[in-house]
Amino acid sequence: MLYNCSNLKYTDFSNNTFAGNLPNDINSLSALLEHLNLSCNHFTGRIPPLIGLFPRLKSLLLDSNQFDGRYPAENISNLADLERLTLAVNPFVPAPFPMEFGRLTHLTYLWLSNMNITGEILENLSSLRELNLLDLSSNKIQGKIPRWIWQHKKLHILYLYANRFTGEIEPNVKIDVSSNELTRTIPDGFGKITNLTLLFLYFDKLSGSIPPSVGLLSKLTDIRLFNNMLSGSLPPELEFPKSLWSVVTDQLSVVMIQNNNFSGTFPAQLPWNFTHLDISNNRFSGPIPTLASKMQVFIAANNFLSGEIPWDLTGISQVTKLDLSRNQISGSIPMTIGVLARLNTLNLSGNQISGNIPAAFGYMTGLTVLDLSSNELSGEIPEDFNKLMLNFLNLFMNQLTREITTSLQNKTYEQSFLFNPGICHNPTPATRFAGVRGQFRRREIGEETEKSRGRRQSWRRDSISFLNDDLSLYSWCI
Structure with missing residues (x-):
């Protein structure tokens, strides 16, 4: 009867008590068949080779039966569109891992447990790049676990228990599932991958806190969790902020956890081996830590760091980028800044x-x-600024005074000194009136007072001042 259903696409006979052999002409079912589920029954005998003649089949579920003999790996591998394949829990005769399955490049789900597989996992299976689940448990597989398994970017679930694997777990396990739509929390199980060296979970939608077990990954060298919705204090086990740094010893060098909601404080001294630390756009507080001697990039913008910039900067001469913007830092810029x-x-x-x-x-x-x-900031702009070759300079909204040096009076820096009422510049005659659209007024400025960020300031100077179109205050020296 079913053979007459020429438009049949979906067949599910699972979880019944069907018994006996599958018909040898099973391919007489509809050529449009996409899903065939015969799992959890009492079928016996061999799987007929003609099962590989369904050109549109995406799901073939034959697990949990009593099939014996050899399974037709060559024929099954002809199902080019197959996405789900289960042959598990069948008493097949012992046979090596089917290398033919390496051609099923659309597979996302492969369940082959408890079916007497022998030999080793083959390298050609690394072509199964879409796999989300791989279950090879309870077989007789031996040899080393191949490197491609540990470096698989889409493999979420892996079962290899109850086999005969030997050797060490891959020494440099790397997990990169960044730039996806991953949600919920970071699983605690990551902390059990003791050889994990790289953990990239950035640009996802993860929430919650970092599990404490991640802080025990002593071989971790690079962790990037930025642009998520993570929150809470970083776990003490992670020495972040207290003990992470000593737990990871000399391994961890790159930490990128920006754009989350982390809070807490930092130890007074960051680890010597840190080269790149980005904690921007979080809620970290406390003083600025002493940077590591190998630090090259430290970005801590938009937090609640307070106190003064450390005076001793001689130990961080490798730094190329330092961003402490939008915090609550006070005090002065140390003279030792020049050592950088x-x-x-x-x-x-x-x-x-x-x-x-x-x-x-x-x-x-x-x-x-x-x-x-x-x-x-107050006082004059140092004359030594003439030596700098700046592509970008911004000094606006301070209390700087005196005339802008000639080298800085060019179009590149024309917006750099706004809202410094004590600053004046003396443009050349050719540029004195260029682009001026506001009204000029000449006056003798006596004592004038301005409120800026809750402070008062006063100055005296003869000047000509004007407001341009964006209401930015300039002063011209007389």
Whole structure:
């Protein structure tokens, strides 16, 4: 009767008490068949080779029966569109792992447990790049677990128990499932992958906290969890903020956990082996930690860090990028800033830093980006700024005074000094009136007072001032 159903696409006879052999002409079923489920019955005998003649079959479930003899691996491997295959829990005769299955490149689900597989897992199965589940448990497989299994990017569930594997677990296990739509929490089971060296879960939709077990991964060298919805304090076991650093000893060098909701404080001293740490856009608080001697990039923007910038910077001469913007940092910029000869990007904007801009900046010839805006800096712009080859400079919203040096009076920096009422510049006659659309007024400025970020300031100067279209205050020296 079923052979007459020429449009049949879905057949499910699972979880019944059907017995006997499958018909040899099983391919007489509809050529449109996409799903065939005969699992959990009492079928016996051999699986007929003609089962491989369904050109559109996506799901073949034959597990949990009494099939014996040899399964037709060559024929099954002709099912090019197959996505789910289960042959588990059948008393097949012992046979090596079917290398033919390496051609089923669309497989996402492969359940082959308890079916007398012998030999080793073959390298050609690494072609199964879409696998989400692989179950080879309760067989007689031996040899080493191949590297491709540990480095598989889509494999979520792996069962290999009750076999005869030997050797060590792959020494450099890497998990990268970033840039997906993964949700819920980070599973505690990650902490059991003791040889994990790389854990990338960024640009997903994970929430909750980092499981404490992750902090015990002593071989972890690179962890990137940024752009998720993670929250809570980092686990003590992770020494983040207290003990992570000593647990991971000299292994962990790159930590990127920006754009989450982590909170807590940091130890006074970061590990010596750290080279890249990005904690921006979180809720970390407390003083700025002393950076590691190998640190090259430290990004801590938009947190609640407080206190002063550490005075002793001689131990971090490798730093190329330092971003402490939008925190609650106070005090002055230390004169020792000049020892950071390799620094090319420095952003201290949006803090409460006061005092003068150190002349030592003139020694930082590699500096290309400097942002000190929205602070409480005062005094003059050092003449040594003439030595810098900056692509970007931002000093607006401070209390800087005096004339802008000639080298900084160019179009590149025309917005860099806004809202520094004590600053004036003396443009050339050709540019003095260029682009001015506001009304000019000449006056003798006596004592004038302004509120800026809750503070008062006053100055005296003869000047000509105007408001341009974006209401930014300029002053011209007389």
